[in-house]
Amino acid sequence: MTTLTGLCTLLAVSALLVILFYIAWRGIGSLNIQFLTDRPRPIGEGGGVGNAIVGSLVLLLISAGIGLPLGICVGVYLSEIGRGKLSHAVRFIVDTLTGIPSIVTGVFVYAIMVVPMKHFSALAGGVALALIMIPIVARTTEEMLKLVPHSMREGALALGAPQWRVTLGVVIPAAASGIATGAMLAIARISGETAPLLFTAFGSRFFPESLNQPIASLTVQIYNYAISPYDEWHAQAWAATLVLMTLVLGINIMVRFLTRSRLR
Amino acid sequence: MSAVSEKFGAYSTWRRAISPTGNTGDAVFRFLMLLVALLMVGIVLAMVIALASESMLSLRQFGFSFLTSRDWNPVKGEFGALPFLWGTIASSIIALLISVPFSIGIAIFLVEQAPRYIARPVGFLVELLAAIPSVVYGVWGIFVLAPILRNYVEPGLAKWFSWIPLFSGSITGYGLLTGGIILAIMVTPIISAVVRDVLAAVPGSQREAALALGATKWEMIRVVLVNGMPGITGAVILGLGRALGETMAVTMVIGNRPEISFSLFEPSYTIASAIANEFTEATGDLYLSALVELGLILFLVTFVVNGFARLLVWNVTRRTGGVERAA
Numbered sequence: 353m354t355t356l357t358g359l360c361t362l363l364a365v366s367a368l369l370v371i372l373f374y375i376a377w378r379g380i381g382s383l384n385i386q387f388l389t390d391r392p393r394p395i396g397e398g399g400g401v402g403n404a405i406v407g408s409l410v411l412l413l414i415s416a417g418i419g420l421p422l423g424i425c426v427g428v429y430l431s432e433i434g435r436g437k438l439s440h441a442v443r444f445i446v447d448t449l450t451g452i453p454s455i456v457t458g459v460f461v462y463a464i465m466v467v468p469m470k471h472f473s474a475l476a477g478g479v480a481l482a483l484i485m486i487p488i489v490a491r492t493t494e495e496m497l498k499l500v501p502h503s504m505r506e507g508a509l510a511l512g513a514p515q516w517r518v519t520l521g522v523v524i525p526a527a528a529s530g531i532a533t534g535a536m537l538a539i540a541r542i543s544g545e546t547a548p549l550l551f552t553a554f555g556s557r558f559f560p561e562s563l564n565q566p567i568a569s570l571t572v573q574i575y576n577y578a579i580s581p582y583d584e585w586h587a588q589a590w591a592a593t594l595v596l597m598t599l600v601l602g603i604n605i606m607v608r609f610l611t612r613s614r615l616r
Numbered sequence: 617m618s619a620v621s622e623k624f625g626a627y628s629t630w631r632r633a634i635s636p637t638g639n640t641g642d643a644v645f646r647f648l649m650l651l652v653a654l655l656m657v658g659i660v661l662a663m664v665i666a667l668a669s670e671s672m673l674s675l676r677q678f679g680f681s682f683l684t685s686r687d688w689n690p691v692k693g694e695f696g697a698l699p700f701l702w703g704t705i706a707s708s709i710i711a712l713l714i715s716v717p718f719s720i721g722i723a724i725f726l727v728e729q730a731p732r733y734i735a736r737p738v739g740f741l742v743e744l745l746a747a748i749p750s751v752v753y754g755v756w757g758i759f760v761l762a763p764i765l766r767n768y769v770e771p772g773l774a775k776w777f778s779w780i781p782l783f784s785g786s787i788t789g790y791g792l793l794t795g796g797i798i799l800a801i802m803v804t805p806i807i808s809a810v811v812r813d814v815l816a817a818v819p820g821s822q823r824e825a826a827l828a829l830g831a832t833k834w835e836m837i838r839v840v841l842v843n844g845m846p847g848i849t850g851a852v853i854l855g856l857g858r859a860l861g862e863t864m865a866v867t868m869v870i871g872n873r874p875e876i877s878f879s880l881f882e883p884s885y886t887i888a889s890a891i892a893n894e895f896t897e898a899t900g901d902l903y904l905s906a907l908v909e910l911g912l913i914l915f916l917v918t919f920v921v922n923g924f925a926r927l928l929v930w931n932v933t934r935r936t937g938g939v940e941r942a943a
Contacts, residue, residue: 353834354729360721361730364808365741367801371748371756378759425652433649442653444926445660451854451922452915453861455888456663459895459911463666483659490656516645544749547863547888551895571751575864578755586759593755597748604747608740 372597379594382587388595392557392573395582401592403559407474407568410560411553412543414478419485419542420535424524426486427493427531432519443494449487457483458548466552474560474567477553481542488541492534496527533607540603544596546571570596663915671909673902682909688874688890690898695906697913699874703792703884704914707866708859710796710880715804716852720841722804723811728837739812746805754868757798762789762869765797770881785879788871793880795870799859807855810929814847815840817933850928857921861914863888887914 386400393399430443461480466472500523508518524531546569549555554566555576570592577589668675674682678695685696722742726735766789777783818840826836841848871883872893887910898904 353837354725357721357725357729360718361725361738361742364718364722364745364804365738368741368745368748371752374756374760375752422652422655425649426656429649429653433646434653439653442656444923445656447926448919448922449656449660451857451861451918451925452663453863453888453918455861455863455891456667456911456915456918459670459891459908460663460666462895463670463908464662467670486656514639515642516639517641519645540747544747544751546749546751547892550892554896571749571864574751574755575868578751578758579868589755590759593752597752600747600749601744604744 372601375590375593375597378587378590380591382591383594387588387591391559395584399588401568401570401573401588401595403556404568404570404573404592405595407553407556407560408543408570410474410563410567411477411481411549411569412539414475414563415481415485415542416535416539418479419482419538420489422482423486423489423535423538424493424531426490427497428519428524430490430494431497432515432523446487446490449483450491453547454480454484454545455547455550458550458552461548461552469564471564472552472554472566474553474563474565477549477567477569478563480548480552481545484545484548485538485542488538489534492537493527493531496530496534497523499530500526529610533611536603536607540600540607543603544571544600546575550575664912667908667912667915671905671912673905674909675905677902678906682906683913686876690894690900690903693900693902695902697887697906697910699876700885700887700890700910701913702876703870704860704886704888706792706884707795707799707870707886708856710792711799711803711859712852712856714797714800715807715855718800719804719807719851719855720811720848722808723815724837724841726808727812727815728833728840742805742808744805745801746809750802750862750864751868753798753802753865757794757865757869761798762794765789765794774881781878782880785877785882787881788883790869790871790883791879791881792870792884795866795884795886796880798865798869799862802862802865803855803859806858807851810851810854811844811848814844814851814929814932817847818843844932846928847932850925850932853921853925854929857918857925860921861888861918863892867892887911 386398388400388405389402390398390400391403392401426442426446430439430446433439434442457480461476461483465476465479469476504522504526505518508522509515513521549569549572553569553572555572556566556568558568560567574589574592574596577585577592580586674695678685682695682697683701684698685694686698687694687696688699689695726739726742730738766787770787770789770793773783774787822839822843823836826839827833831839866886867889870886870889872885872889873883874885874890875882877884891907891911891914895904895907898907
């Protein structure tokens with residue numbers, strides 16, 4: 353029996369390793385300075401994904417700017433303030449928000465931002481990513497705040513501090529590293545999102561100039577290149593995939609090592 | 617007079633609800649947090665309203681027949697969602713059929729059998745599968761998995777099993793089977809992670825009792841599985857919710873043809889991939905509205921599926937606080 357279950361595990365792990373090594377093998381060939389800094393050029397002229405890397409970073413900044421504060425507030429509400437049915441309802445809503453397909457989030461943001469503004473924009477893309485981020489940040493923040501011992505809250509309250517000072521000055525700092533971990537994981541998660549960007553940020557072949565304009569992103573670029581009929585673009589898709597995977601797995605592994613001592 | 621005191625009573629109840637300490641700073645702080653929390657509820661409501669109002673044109677035009685018509689022909693203005701419903705459900709079921717046994721096997725191995733120094737790093741590697749972005753699975757599916765299936769697996773299956781309708785049809789490498797396999801790899805880490813939590817939440821006394829009654833290790837694991845069945849069901853439904861809404865990877869390998877075919881090899885189309893593929897090209901209000909209605913359907917289905925799964929998993933893991941321990 354151990355053999356059978358071990359085999360299942362082995363297969364899953366080897367699927368991971370096969371995928372990772374294949375990406376590294378195919379991607380490394382087209383990876384060079386020009387590829388990382390140039391913008392896309394027509395077939396035969398090389399070009400790169402520099403604009404998409406910048407675009408992805410801009411989108412991450414917008415979404416983190418919106419998503420982190422809101423997510424942390426919801427987490428604080430769930431852990432420190434909410435009682436009874438309402439907080440259960442909020443937790444349930446937040447959990448189910450996590451499960452809403454990201455493409456639906458994209459359609460929603462299209463309806464509330466792209467349609468009224470009449471054009472695709474970096475801002476809309478950032479909002480779509482923020483909507484995906486909030487529930488993840490909220491739930492990890494809640495879990496981390498709950499790990500803070502009650503005696504710390506009671507101690508601060510006994511010294512005469514009102515609840516808001518207890519929360520902001522004692523509880524949140526005590527859980528800060530955990531909250532940061534959750535934030536990093538949420539950022540890793542949304543940096544791989546493609547579907548919500550297709551018709552919000554849309555994509556672009558130029559370096560971003562304004563948040564009000566369509567903006568390129570690494571993931572959408574990978575998608576467009578991968579489904580194109582050109583071998584040169586396929587090679588670029590692999591190289592861009594390698595860049596994306598380095599970012600995403602880098603964050604995941606870093607978080608793992610940073611939190612190793614605390615999880616034990 | 618009574619109206620005034622009633623009003624005042626309501627005011628003080630409200631005040632106490634917002635700030636039990638009577639501190640002004642607390643009242644402001646608690647009110648702000650409550651506001652953000654309610655914003656979450658507001659977002660979900662806004663989603664329903666926005667999707668419904670954007671798809672009103674299509675809702676009015678087709679009504680219920682949208683779900684039962686199998687004609688999707690934007691040129692003629694015919695929009696029926698049946699091929700997408702079929703593709704979505706079929707690819708998800710294939711994914712679960714492959715993934716569920718594996719996920720349960722992985723969870724049993726990690727919780728019941730593997731020593732700690734193996735379980736931790738291996739568990740992390742399995743979780744990393746969930747960290748790989750969807751579009752990366754798609755790239756891998758197009759250039760690696762689809763050619764392998766087209767050149768080796770599907771011809772073999774067609775040769776031996778072509779008398780079963782599932783394994784007939786033209787071999788392209790892009791179709792339900794490819795989509796299902798990619799989805800299976802993607803949902804396995806999710807299902808196995810939740811099953812791990814659920815198994816870890818089964819009390820140790822159950823295991824000791826089984827062993828004390830003379831059960832073998834395998835029989836003991838069966839007891840644990842039976843005990844965690846509601847949670848495992850929840851995990852599977854959670855995986856289903858993920859598979860139903862998965863977009864990029866499926867779009868890139870499923871072939872994207874709105875037809876209903878029982879062959880695993882033939883191209884198919886899912887709700888999510890139809891939206892991803894056609895949304896920016898949709899000409900005309902009715903076309904766009906029909907695509908938004910697909911989004912509305914997907915939203916409602918995944919909302920119900922996820923809600924149901926969460927309730928099942930919550931009931932199991934909250935009873936013993938197993939989530940914290942399993943992490």
